[in-house]
Amino acid sequence: MNVPLGSGTIDVRLPDCEVTVADPPGGDSVDVRAAAERALEEPLGPPLSARVDPDDDVAIVVTDITRKAPDDVLLDVLLERLVTLGVAREQVTVVIGLGLHRPMTDDEIEAMLGPHADLAVNHDPESVREVGTVDGVPVEIGDPVADAETVLSTGVVEPHQYAGFSGGAKTVVIGAGSESLIRYTHGPEMLAREGVRLGRVEGNPFRETLDAAGDLVGVDFSLNLTHGPTGVLGVRAGAGRRVVRELAAVVRDTLSVPIEREFDAVVCGVGAPKDGNLYQATRGATYVALGDRNPLKPSGRLVVPAALPEGAGEGTGERRFFRRLRDADDAESLYEEMREGYEPGAQRAFVVARVLREHDLVVTNSQAPEVVESCLMRAEGDVSDAVEPGSDVLVVPDALNTLLVEGR
Known part of the structure; x- marks a missing residue:
């Protein structure tokens, strides 16, 4: 299946896994x-x-x-x-x-x-x-x-x-x-x-x-x-x-997709322009895990393919986000520390820490793996490297424009 990466796509192959694709019903486009x-x-x-x-x-x-x-x-x-x-x-x-x-x-x-x-x-x-x-x-x-x-x-x-x-x-x-x-x-x-x-x-x-x-x-x-x-x-x-x-x-x-069971891993597609830096790309993971229906099992894994040509990001908010995650010992202590307050822009680190308390976050296919590794996340070369064989996997090709809701 194809998942966005930058302005193109990558072909994700998980032959040893059970794969479900979350495709919203869509609608008629307009001029x-x-x-x-x-x-x-x-x-x-x-x-x-x-x-x-x-x-x-x-x-x-x-x-x-x-x-x-x-x-x-x-x-x-x-x-x-x-x-x-x-x-x-x-x-x-x-x-x-x-x-x-x-x-x-x-x-x-x-x-x-x-x-x-x-x-x-x-x-x-x-x-x-x-x-x-x-x-x-x-x-x-x-x-x-x-x-x-x-x-x-x-x-x-x-x-x-x-x-x-x-x-x-x-x-x-x-x-x-x-x-x-x-x-x-x-x-x-x-x-x-x-x-x-x-x-x-x-x-x-x-x-x-x-x-x-x-x-x-x-x-x-x-x-x-x-x-x-x-x-x-x-x-x-x-x-x-x-x-x-x-x-x-x-x-x-x-954009709503009903979810009726929990998964071992979720692949969160982002693509350009949001995968230009880590600050924006992590939205794919937090939108999935903190939406109406978290589709992951306890300790399930989030996988985000992201190009990251700008690394963590170059704006004031992006730099604050990076420093908070880079300087943290672990997600739990960072979350508790940030509950007392933080500077504008760092809220994305707070939300990411909230997710990392429950789930691993693996960023794949990026140009900045060292940045990812310094921010309490894991970097892998490809989606297949981030998913364990035999996993029950949900692929959300457009994680920022898919609303996962409770199945009926």
């Missing part, structure tokens, strides 16, 4: 441009024309290289609509929502945004201003967004470990925000709260905090899509909360 144009014509809430004036300076926050989204198409559709509303191209700034990830290079920006790359600036988390508080926590936003009269966003509504699903206000308040909100939302107290889990929107305190912060920032209009194994499954535009909920319903129906 992104046509669906985006239709979404603008039929918005969820007030139309874009009610949100922007011809004289407004407009900020459009887009996702960065760690997200798989046709931002060039979504941006092009938004810019065309803004022109028809009297907003000149020169009035628009495109802000790349980095959060605490590394800045994108000029070549990467051009590859992502095409003819609109000249409008783009990397978010600078050091150049922010406060716009209010949520739960007593300062909500700070980057200057280009704070200076704009109208704030728009593109993005992807996909399963998210904490927010339930990404998209909506998250692209702006996290991607173009500061450490203050990231520290609060990604801290041990928030992540331990009931309702903060993969695939849940309603009653999720993490999601509710992001939406409240979006109200303070003034996120006026979102154009989001969701995708599955067959491609883009839907596009919605309008009020961020409604956009996220509608697309979450679409993706939940198409």
Whole structure:
């Protein structure tokens, strides 16, 4: 069977094992441009024309290289609509929502945004201003967004470990925000709260905090899509909360796979861009083990094929993640230590440590095995080297876009 690795695939052969493949039912794909144009014509809430004036300076926050989204198409559709509303191209700034990830290079920006790359600036988390508080926590936003009269966003509504699903206000308040909100939302107290889990929107305190912060920032209009194994499954535009909920319903129906028994090992496919570094690639393992239904037996093994051309990762959050895991003696002591608090970005180490307390995590086929070995994980050359003969194995080809749920 084929499993993603980088921008290609590898052929996984486990002849001595019983293998089950978790393939979501999928759905009919849509043409992104046509669906985006239709979404603008039929918005969820007030139309874009009610949100922007011809004289407004407009900020459009887009996702960065760690997200798989046709931002060039979504941006092009938004810019065309803004022109028809009297907003000149020169009035628009495109802000790349980095959060605490590394800045994108000029070549990467051009590859992502095409003819609109000249409008783009990397978010600078050091150049922010406060716009209010949520739960007593300062909500700070980057200057280009704070200076704009109208704030728009593109993005992807996909399963998210904490927010339930990404998209909506998250692209702006996290991607173009500061450490203050990231520290609060990604801290041990928030992540331990009931309702903060993969695939849940309603009653999720993490999601509710992001939406409240979006109200303070003034996120006026979102154009989001969701995708599955067959491609883009839907596009919605309008009020961020409604956009996220509608697309979450679409993706939940198409990505859920019932699990009726436990397995010795799970192979978690990730692929580009998420397997560019260890920080992002470990999502494959944590999404599986900490989702609605953990499919592993006690002490079962997670196997993640990942290219890792950037090693652990180069951004602030990625470096903090790496240091925490590298300097730890074992997963249990690291988990207990981090329950007392940690710096923004290190939350991924906290979640990985939580999984490593119960399961081995083996990263295969990578360009940085020494980085993997230094982070309480094991490195192997190939998936077959990481799975013991005779194992009962579940293969999840797209672990980040598959929701494992309790079998009926």
